[in-house]
Amino acid sequence: MKKRKxxxxxxxxxxxxxxxxxxxxxxxxxxxxxxxxxxxxxCSEGKRVTVRFxxxxxxxxxxxxxxERT
Numbered sequence: 001m002k003k004r005k006x007x008x009x010x011x012x013x014x015x016x017x018x019x020x021x022x023x024x025x026x027x028x029x030x031x032x033x034x035x036x037x038x039x040x041x042x043c044s045e046g047k048r049v050t051v052r053f054x055x056x057x058x059x060x061x062x063x064x065x066x067x068e069r070t
Contacts, residue, residue: 011064012040018067
């Protein structure tokens with residue numbers, strides 16, 4: 001049986017407003033999203049987070065630590 005890791009208060013939840021942290025490793029086409037605020041639309045046990053930004057772009061991060069809540 002898998003143990004579930006307890007979700008901390010720092011982990012983003014669906015509906016949270018988040019921003020990419022400045023140390024996030026980004027691809028060249030994602031650099032313009034740094035510093036922008038988006039809304040979490042999917043979050044799976046703190047492992048994968050999908051964020052929709054105001055310009056309609058989606059960004060999927062494999063680590064919730066790439067985002068900080070605003």
